[in-house]
Amino acid sequence: MRNIYLVFRRDYLGYVKAWGFWLSLAAVPLFLIVGASFGYFAATASPVRYFAVVEPTRIYADAIEGEFQRRSSEAAAEARALAEQMNIPLAEAQDQVADAAGGRKFIEVPAPARTLEELRPWLTGERMIAGPAGERPLFAVFILSEDGSQLEYWSGDVNVDTLQRTAEIAMRDLSRRDALAASGLNPDFLKQADAAAIKVPAFRLNATQAGESGAEVTMADRAPAIVSAALAYFLWLMIFSIIQYLLMGTIEERSNKIFDTLLTSVQLPQLLAGKMLAVFAVTSTMMLSWSLFGIVGSAVSASQVPGMADMIQPFIAAVTDPKLILPALVSFVLGYILYGTLFMALGSLCDTIQEAQTLLSPMMILLMLPMFAIFVAFQDPGSPIVDVASWIPLFTPFLLILRMPHDPPMWEVLAQMGMMVVITALVVWGATKVYRAGAVHGAGIGELGGMIKRALGMKPKAG
Amino acid sequence: MSDAPLILSHATKRFGAFTAVSDLSFEVPAGQIVGFLGPNGAGKSTSLRMSLGVMAPDEGEVRLFGARPELKSLKRVGFLPEERGLYKKMNARDTIIYFGRLKGLSASDARARADELLEATGLGKFRTTRISKLSKGMAQKVQILSTLAHRPDFLILDEPFSGLDPVNQQTLEDLIKAEHARGATILFSTHVMEHAERLCDRIVMLARGRKVLDGTLEEAYATLGSGARITLEPGFDLAAALTPKGFGVHRAADKGPGEAWRVDLAPGQGPQDALRAVLEAGAPIIGFQPEEARLRDVFVSLVGEAEAAALDTPAVPTEGEVV
Numbered sequence: 001m002r003n004i005y006l007v008f009r010r011d012y013l014g015y016v017k018a019w020g021f022w023l024s025l026a027a028v029p030l031f032l033i034v035g036a037s038f039g040y041f042a043a044t045a046s047p048v049r050y051f052a053v054v055e056p057t058r059i060y061a062d063a064i065e066g067e068f069q070r071r072s073s074e075a076a077a078e079a080r081a082l083a084e085q086m087n088i089p090l091a092e093a094q095d096q097v098a099d100a101a102g103g104r105k106f107i108e109v110p111a112p113a114r115t116l117e118e119l120r121p122w123l124t125g126e127r128m129i130a131g132p133a134g135e136r137p138l139f140a141v142f143i144l145s146e147d148g149s150q151l152e153y154w155s156g157d158v159n160v161d162t163l164q165r166t167a168e169i170a171m172r173d174l175s176r177r178d179a180l181a182a183s184g185l186n187p188d189f190l191k192q193a194d195a196a197a198i199k200v201p202a203f204r205l206n207a208t209q210a211g212e213s214g215a216e217v218t219m220a221d222r223a224p225a226i227v228s229a230a231l232a233y234f235l236w237l238m239i240f241s242i243i244q245y246l247l248m249g250t251i252e253e254r255s256n257k258i259f260d261t262l263l264t265s266v267q268l269p270q271l272l273a274g275k276m277l278a279v280f281a282v283t284s285t286m287m288l289s290w291s292l293f294g295i296v297g298s299a300v301s302a303s304q305v306p307g308m309a310d311m312i313q314p315f316i317a318a319v320t321d322p323k324l325i326l327p328a329l330v331s332f333v334l335g336y337i338l339y340g341t342l343f344m345a346l347g348s349l350c351d352t353i354q355e356a357q358t359l360l361s362p363m364m365i366l367l368m369l370p371m372f373a374i375f376v377a378f379q380d381p382g383s384p385i386v387d388v389a390s391w392i393p394l395f396t397p398f399l400l401i402l403r404m405p406h407d408p409p410m411w412e413v414l415a416q417m418g419m420m421v422v423i424t425a426l427v428v429w430g431a432t433k434v435y436r437a438g439a440v441h442g443a444g445i446g447e448l449g450g451m452i453k454r455a456l457g458m459k460p461k462a463g
Numbered sequence: 464m465s466d467a468p469l470i471l472s473h474a475t476k477r478f479g480a481f482t483a484v485s486d487l488s489f490e491v492p493a494g495q496i497v498g499f500l501g502p503n504g505a506g507k508s509t510s511l512r513m514s515l516g517v518m519a520p521d522e523g524e525v526r527l528f529g530a531r532p533e534l535k536s537l538k539r540v541g542f543l544p545e546e547r548g549l550y551k552k553m554n555a556r557d558t559i560i561y562f563g564r565l566k567g568l569s570a571s572d573a574r575a576r577a578d579e580l581l582e583a584t585g586l587g588k589f590r591t592t593r594i595s596k597l598s599k600g601m602a603q604k605v606q607i608l609s610t611l612a613h614r615p616d617f618l619i620l621d622e623p624f625s626g627l628d629p630v631n632q633q634t635l636e637d638l639i640k641a642e643h644a645r646g647a648t649i650l651f652s653t654h655v656m657e658h659a660e661r662l663c664d665r666i667v668m669l670a671r672g673r674k675v676l677d678g679t680l681e682e683a684y685a686t687l688g689s690g691a692r693i694t695l696e697p698g699f700d701l702a703a704a705l706t707p708k709g710f711g712v713h714r715a716a717d718k719g720p721g722e723a724w725r726v727d728l729a730p731g732q733g734p735q736d737a738l739r740a741v742l743e744a745g746a747p748i749i750g751f752q753p754e755e756a757r758l759r760d761v762f763v764s765l766v767g768e769a770e771a772a773a774l775d776t777p778a779v780p781t782e783g784e785v786v
Contacts, residue, residue, distance in 0.1 A: 006564055260548075
């Protein structure tokens with residue numbers, strides 16, 4: 001154990017002391033903060049823009065204004081509903097509701113001229129127009145065509161098309177209303193018809209930890225599937241992240257000719273175990289740091305947003321459910337060992353980074369296969385394809401985790417866990433042989449075929 | 464039962480169809496410095512790797528401190544491999560501490576020992592310098608210090624002088640002598656005979672994977688006895704002329720113009736007898752020098768000039784090519 005610890009410690013500190021590690025560690029939170037900030041600033045920093053509508057009446061201008069008001073009302077209603085769902089008293093949520101409803105970015109102003117040529121100085125910013133947000137140029141103008149068949153949209157900025165799309169929706173709505181009126185129907189006929197549609201709620205057939213049978217399905221019912229999907233993805237992500245570490249770490253030792261010195265001080269399995277643990281710890285450190293960032297973020301939002309704690313609770317219950325988490329942990333550990341030893345053994349056959357890079361593509365393809373399986377299983381965990389795929393050793397660690405919330409037969413769970421143990425042991429045995437050949441005897445990637453044939457009792461071809 | 468730290472009995476190692484070491488038997492007596500000599504590709508490194516259990520012999524047996532090489536006995540061994548290698552991003556001090564701890568030192572002992580060794584060898588001010596920033600000679604020194612950190616009972620050094628400048632070669636010689644004085648048993652391989660002559664109590668000579676000599680320096684020299692080095696103009700077969708007269712004659716390594724021959728003297732014969740015989744044979748003599756046997760001559764006499772020429776070529780790894 002001491003030797004494993006010493007190898008682990010050296011490798012772990014070696015990785016952690018590298019500046020690239022800290023860069024990776026900081027990258028995700030930084031990316032999230034910058035991304036979120038960018039989104040917020042993009043929304044709030046967007047300037048108020050003026051537009052005008054040139055038409056004989058105010059039919060189209062009112063329709064566009066009506067559409068903007070409908071959107072504000074909808075946003076306020078959604079904010080109110082969310083506050084209600086999270087048990088936030090409406091009085092406390094007033095500001096959020098007001099924020100959602102307010103914040104108009106496009107404001108209609110009276111047209112300073114009637115033709116495009118006359119309006120051009122205001123559209124190009126040569127002249128300013130007074131409005132509720134002060135003096136600004138005209139961002140866009142709508143001009144009704146002479147035959148009244150088109151409401152032409154003119155703007156110097158063709159990339160911001162929000163106003164144009166809003167106008168299109170407004171025109172469609174106006175057309176519907178006219179059509180309904182012409183048929184003698186109430187203008188709100190379609191809305192009323194939609195509101196009258198019967199609801200299709202989901203009910204819990206069997207009693208679960210989430211509650212009694214017969215009750216409506218809630219987030220507590222869906223949390224285990226979401227948690228298991230997150231765990232499967234986490235395992236995949238961890239394996240994906242370690243490839244580089246395992247390949248490069250072994251290449252460093254091989255190119256530095258250090259194995260002979262090491263192998264007179266530690267046994268090969270101890271060396272492998274120490275290195276695997278170090279890479280596991282490095283990726284865990286990274287992911288735990290990111291998780292910590294997420295937890296702190298959640299805690300902050302839970303303290304700021306009443307009701308957030310209630311939302312998180314079903315996920316905590318799923319994570320602490322032994323029926324879900326124990327098989328998941330076994331799958332996680334065995335999956336890591338299986339893939340980790342495989343990649344480390346391949347790394348031991350490479351002399352240079354270039355050689356290792358040629359291995360990365362097939363490794364990535366190998367890793368994409370479980371990703372597809374995870375996707376299919378998440379969409380339809382009861383699918384026969386998932387049942388069959390879960391018996392394929394390279395997929396089992398991921399798919400067993402995903403199947404656990406759906407109560408697969410106990411014999412299947414035990415059999416698949418047993419199979420994983422056997423397959424992982426075989427892979428570790430084979431990988432140790434390959435590692436010894438690479439690390440001790442200097443075998444290269446070209447000799448892998450011969451090694452496999454020898455292991456299978458076949459004679460490699462001469463020459 | 465022998466108290467020799469290392470005993471090889473009929474050890475054989477093959478890589479595919481190539482036999483790297485064949486039926487090799489020798490032992491390293493406790494407290495002695497043993498030179499393991501031979502040209503590149505003779506099987507020295509393979510033999511040392513078998514001695515350490517890094518690879519197992521296909522036939523025969525290796526006993527390290529009386530048992531098959533295992534971690535427990537290896538803790539008493541300090542090994543310097545032929546192909547030097549350290550973690551380039553670690554600093555000198557941490558490197559010595561790491562390898563010292565792997566050999567069983569406590570963290571505090573390893574730290575103290577690293578400081579002591581670095582100071583003693585003039586590397587104290589480079590203790591926190593990364594290996595990648597050290598000169599090749601300094602990095603080699605650090606590796607040697609890592610080998611000595613745990614005060615091993617038995618040192619196995621594979622081509623320890625290779626790549627060192629004359630000053631550092633002398634420093635290493637002094638270190639080996641100091642370790643020997645401390646009581647360590649030392650086995651080192653080299654293809655530079657002069658180092659072996661200065662340091663060794665015993666030598667084991669290897670050629671093409673086979674042992675050709677195993678004994679003390681005196682025993683090695685005795686295989687040749689005294690003789691005379693005679694340099695002739697090319698084209699004269701001195702062996703054909705002098706062998707019928709009872710002299711042992713064979714080609715020696717050329718050192719300058721002409722062809723060098725060595726005439727072995729039997730008991731009772733003197734160098735002047737050899738010179739007289741050469742002149743009587745009408746040989747075109749350029750030079751004459753009475754000489755005592757050197758290890759190189761012993762080696763030439765045992766394995767031939769072609770093998771001896773390989774002693775002077777730079778070291779190249781061999782095992783990896785034949786796996």
